[in-house]
Amino acid sequence: xxxxxxxRQILLITDGCSNQGEDPVAMAALAHEQGISVxxxxxxxxxxxxxxxxxxxxxxxxxxxxxxISQVVYARQLAQTxxxxxxxxxxxxxxGVVNAELQQILxxxxxxxxxxxxxxxxxxxxxxxxxxxxxLEVLILIDASGSMEDKMLTVQESLLDLSISxxxxxxxxxxxxxxxxxxxxxxxxxxxxxxxxxxxxxVFSKLSLGGITPTGPxxxxxxxxFARKRSSKxxxxxxxxxxxxEESGM
Amino acid sequence: MMPQDISKSPVCNxxxxxxxxxxWNKLPYRIRRRLxxxxxxxxxxxxxxxxxxxxxxxxDQMSITSEVNVLKRFSKVQGKVLGPSxxxxxxxxxxxxxxxxxxxxxxxxxxxxxxxxxxSPEWAGILLVQLLTDLHTLHQAGWAFGDLKPDNLxxxxxxxxxxxxxxxxxxxxDRSIKEYTEFFDRGYWGKGSRKAEPSYxxxxxxxxxxxxxxxxxxxxxxxxxxxxxxxxxxxPMLRPYAHIxxxxxNGKYRYAEEMRNELVLLLNENxxxxxxxxxxxxxxxxxxxxxxxxxxxKKEKSFIAETFLVFTFVFIVYLFYILxxxx
Ligand SMILES: Nc1ncnc2c1ncn2[C@@H]1O[C@H](COP(=O)(O)OP(=O)(O)O)[C@@H](O)[C@H]1O
Ligand SMILES: [Mg+2]
Numbered sequence: 001x002x003x004x005x006x007x008r009q010i011l012l013i014t015d016g017c018s019n020q021g022e023d024p025v026a027m028a029a030l031a032h033e034q035g036i037s038v039x040x041x042x043x044x045x046x047x048x049x050x051x052x053x054x055x056x057x058x059x060x061x062x063x064x065x066x067x068x069i070s071q072v073v074y075a076r077q078l079a080q081t082x083x084x085x086x087x088x089x090x091x092x093x094x095x096g097v098v099n100a101e102l103q104q105i106l107x108x109x110x111x112x113x114x115x116x117x118x119x120x121x122x123x124x125x126x127x128x129x130x131x132x133x134x135x136l137e138v139l140i141l142i143d144a145s146g147s148m149e150d151k152m153l154t155v156q157e158s159l160l161d162l163s164i165s166x167x168x169x170x171x172x173x174x175x176x177x178x179x180x181x182x183x184x185x186x187x188x189x190x191x192x193x194x195x196x197x198x199x200x201x202x203v204f205s206k207l208s209l210g211g212i213t214p215t216g217p218x219x220x221x222x223x224x225x226f227a228r229k230r231s232s233k234x235x236x237x238x239x240x241x242x243x244x245x246e247e248s249g250m
Numbered sequence: 251m252m253p254q255d256i257s258k259s260p261v262c263n264x265x266x267x268x269x270x271x272x273x274w275n276k277l278p279y280r281i282r283r284r285l286x287x288x289x290x291x292x293x294x295x296x297x298x299x300x301x302x303x304x305x306x307x308x309x310d311q312m313s314i315t316s317e318v319n320v321l322k323r324f325s326k327v328q329g330k331v332l333g334p335s336x337x338x339x340x341x342x343x344x345x346x347x348x349x350x351x352x353x354x355x356x357x358x359x360x361x362x363x364x365x366x367x368x369x370s371p372e373w374a375g376i377l378l379v380q381l382l383t384d385l386h387t388l389h390q391a392g393w394a395f396g397d398l399k400p401d402n403l404x405x406x407x408x409x410x411x412x413x414x415x416x417x418x419x420x421x422x423x424d425r426s427i428k429e430y431t432e433f434f435d436r437g438y439w440g441k442g443s444r445k446a447e448p449s450y451x452x453x454x455x456x457x458x459x460x461x462x463x464x465x466x467x468x469x470x471x472x473x474x475x476x477x478x479x480x481x482x483x484x485x486p487m488l489r490p491y492a493h494i495x496x497x498x499x500n501g502k503y504r505y506a507e508e509m510r511n512e513l514v515l516l517l518n519e520n521x522x523x524x525x526x527x528x529x530x531x532x533x534x535x536x537x538x539x540x541x542x543x544x545x546x547x548k549k550e551k552s553f554i555a556e557t558f559l560v561f562t563f564v565f566i567v568y569l570f571y572i573l574x575x576x577x
Contacts, residue, residue, distance in 0.1 A: 080432075091312060113311050113348070116274055117339040121322070124315040132425045164437040168426035168444035 006135040007090055008036045010222045011082070012062065013155060014143035015043040016055045018215030021186060024058065027219035028066030036139075036226055038066020038219065039089045041081055043151055044074050062215075067093075075151045079158040083165050086138065087131075094130045098123060135172045137193075137229070138162075139222045144179040145213045156204045163197035176225055177203060180218035181210040187221040193229055261307045261349050262292040270305075272340025272351075279305055279353065288401075289429075290314065290418055291349075295356060303337055304415075307351040313418060314350040316428065320417040321354065323393070332388055333414050357413050359406035366462055371487045374462050375517050377405065377412045378455065382510035384414070385451050389423075389506055394446035396421050397429045398454035400461055421446040433457060433467050439474045442501055449501040452509055456498035463487045490516065 010031060018024050028038040042059035056072055063070035069089050073081045099111045102123070112123050142148075142155060159177070166173045174193045177200075182188030190203045264270070268281045279296040286293050291308030308314040321336040334355040342349045359365075366374060381403070388395060396419025404413050419429035423446050432438040434454040441453065460478075461467060463485040471477045478499055482492040494512055503509040 095312070117315075117318070117341070117350075120311070120315050121319050124312060124319060127312065128316065161437070165426060165444050168437075170425065 005130075006137060007093055008137045008139075008226055009068070009086065009089055010036055010038045010066070010139045010141060010219065011086060012038065012040045012141045012143075012215070012219070013043065013078075013082075014040065014055070014059070014141075014213070014215060015045065015148050015151070016143070016145065016213060017058055018213045020181075020212045020214040020217070022216030022220060024215040024219055025061045025065045027216045027223070028062045028068075031219060031223050032065065032067040034223060034226070036066075036223065037068040037089055037093055039063055039068035039085050040066075040070040041078070041085055042070065042072035043078065043148070044072060045147070046074055046076075058215075062219075066219075075154045078151075078154050079161045082158040082162050086162060086166070090131055090134075090136065091127065094127050094134070097130075098127055132169055133171045135174075136166060136169075137174045137226070138166075138176075139225055140175065140177045141218050141222055142177065142179045142190075143213060143215070144181065144207055144209050146209050146211055149209050152204060152207065152209075156200055160197055160200055167195070174229075178218060178221060178225070179207055180214050180221075181212050183208055183210075186214040186217040189225070257287065259309060260344060260346055261309055262287050264292070264294060264307075270342050270351075272338065273343050273348070274340050275338060277338055277340070277353075279303070281305075286401075288416070290317070291351075296353070298337070298353060300337075302356045303353040304334065304356040305351055305353050307342060307349050309349065311350050314352065317416075317418050318352050320393070320420045321352070323391075324417070332384055333417055357404050357406055357415060359404035359413065362400040362403050362405060362412075362458070362462065363465060365405040365410070372517065373410075374459060374487065375491065375513060377410075378459055379510055379513050379517070380412045381414075381455055381458075382452075382506045382513065384412075385448070385455065386506035386510065388420075389448045389451070392423050394421050394423060394427065394448065395419065395451050395454075396427045396446065397431055397434075398451055398458060399431050399434045400458060403458070423447060430454075433461065436501070439470060439478075441474070441499065448505055449503060452498045452503050452506060453501065455506075455509070456495045459491065459495060460488065 031038050040059045040063045042056055059070050059072060069085050069092065071081050071085050095112060102110055102112065102115075112120060115123065140159060144152075148155075159175075163173070163175065172195065174195055175191065175197055176189070176193045177191040178187050179190050180187045190206065191197075191200070262284070264281045264284070266281055266283055269278055270281070271278045277298065279298050282295045282297060282302075284292055284294050285304060290310065290313045291306055294305045294307070296303055296305045306314070306317070318336065318339050321333065324332050324335070334357055337353040337355065339352045340350075342351050362377070365377075385395060395414065395417075397416065398414075398419075402414055402416040402419075404415055405411070406413050419427060421428045425446050427435075427444045427446055427450060430437075430444065434457045435444070436442040436450060436453040437444045442449070444450070460481065464481065468481075479496070482488045482495055488495060491513075494509065494516065497503055497512075498509060
């Protein structure tokens with residue numbers, strides 16, 4: 001059985017607390033309802049880790065509401081973390097879909113973990129196969145408030161590295177990059193949907209770092225970008241499973 | 251959902267003498283000591299009903315299940331032992347949660363670094379030949395190893411043989427590599443994709459050699475090609491292999507066998523040269539010894555006769571040696 005569907009993720013990279021506009025946790029819940037998982041990486045400051053710890057609660061809450069994963073790291077660990085979070089989030093969504101299928105077949109509340117080890121192996125092969133072949137759309141939201149300034153080069157390198165990993169998969173990938181706050185608006189589009197991130201350097205040079213942190217409005221804008229993409233494809237499909245759209249039957 | 255500090259997890263802190271029993275197969279294991287731990291969990295030496303085993307206990311169902319899938323496949327690669335063999339798969343239930351584990355063959359050996367510390371540098375080449383032989387078999391079976399690095403290799407024996415452990419990165423060909431380590435990853439060095447193919451492993455194999463010469467490792471500079479070129483040239487250990495390492499670095503080998511054969515050729519060449527040198531020096535030595543001994547008797551004996559005598563002597567010894575071998 002071969003399935004080809006699309007996984008939709010928002011990856012939020014931030015170092016602090018939001019302070020403007022809609023509640024980001026609510027916006028994450030809204031995204032989740034529409035089949036987009038919201039994953040968050042909290043970047044700690046090497047010099048003042050304690051200052052930023054307050055922001056961690058929000059990082060966790062956003063990811064939880066968004067059906068995604070959160071991780072708090074120092075800037076130097078960013079490359080590994082960006083990949084790890086993206087891939088874990090994919091696996092988690094797929095596992096959710098597979099578990100839902102299992103419950104249909106086996107009934108009750110059984111999940112993959114309740115299966116005996118040898119059956120689990122077979123399910124894992126399906127999960128692997130899906131992770132490799134499904135299409136992936138990642139919308140990256142970058143906190144461009146002033147305190148992130150010294151981390152931008154690392155963010156840029158991490159994203160480039162992420163694209164090397166994801167483009168080694170069989171399935172297609174599309175990336176879009178948004179930054180907040182924008183120059184004149186709350187959120188600016190830095191890169192519209194594209195399968196390559198090679199030109200990412202130019203994108204980052206356009207960036208100007210601002211003072212406010214409108215995380216909620218940024219997530220909302222992200223949802224809108226997914227919607228625009230879907231309607232432009234003119235293939236509005238049922239989106240029942242979170243983060244997962246079936247395009248051909250299982 | 252993921253513990254931030256793995257070393258604090260119950261999985262990493264089993265005490266010696268503790269017994270764990272699987273939830274499904276009910277087989278008991280008594281912990282002897284921890285062998286090591288990494289991102290996926292911890293590995294213990296333990297006693298089972300059928301002798302010592304290595305027990306890998308993880309936090310994450312999916313990664314342990316993936317590894318088990320790979321180990322199961324390995325036992326099907328015709329007759330060849332690749333990696334430790336799989337013995338049992340089960341779950342360990344505790345008050346704080348259920349942890350997946352598997353038991354595998356315990357490989358008794360030394361780490362690559364420890365082994366090389368006590369040995370001459372040509373061993374590095376020989377171990378690499380062995381590794382490439384195994385990689386070729388693995389590639390033929392449709393897999394790439396992925397996370398090739400000294401931590402995931404052991405030298406067992408004598409007779410000494412390199413073996414790999416930790417199949418967490420082992421990936422079906424043409425898929426994206428499941429797990430890797432930056433220093434050994436060609437993606438990190440800007441030298442290609444993370445697609446599972448023979449050249450991916452061969453790049454890492456080359457970097458294992460580089461790591462043996464530079465145990466502290468190092469990070470990427472702005473011109474990695476130049477950087478590596480200089481590092482190869484500046485290491486007496488790497489210099490003889492520079493040409494082969496450069497080809498692996500640039501993804502020029504399509505099959506592990508190609509790289510292996512070039513390496514074997516090179517090692518043989520080196521051998522011949524050193525053997526030639528040795529022969530010459532032993533002949534010279536014995537000539538000198540003979541000369542002094544004989545000079546005490548007949549000083550007028552000509553040099554040609556002397557050498558003739560030496561060769562006859564060597565020849566007779568050799569005859570006896572051959573006879574001894576065939577009898
Ligand atoms: N089969 C085995 N026999 C002997 N030692 C082993 C075996 N498997 C693992 N080890 C030891 O345990 C360490 C960690 O195991 P590994 O499988 O590499 O874990 P991780 O996936 O967490 O990196 C290894 O570096 C090695 O020293
Ligand atoms: Mg390991």
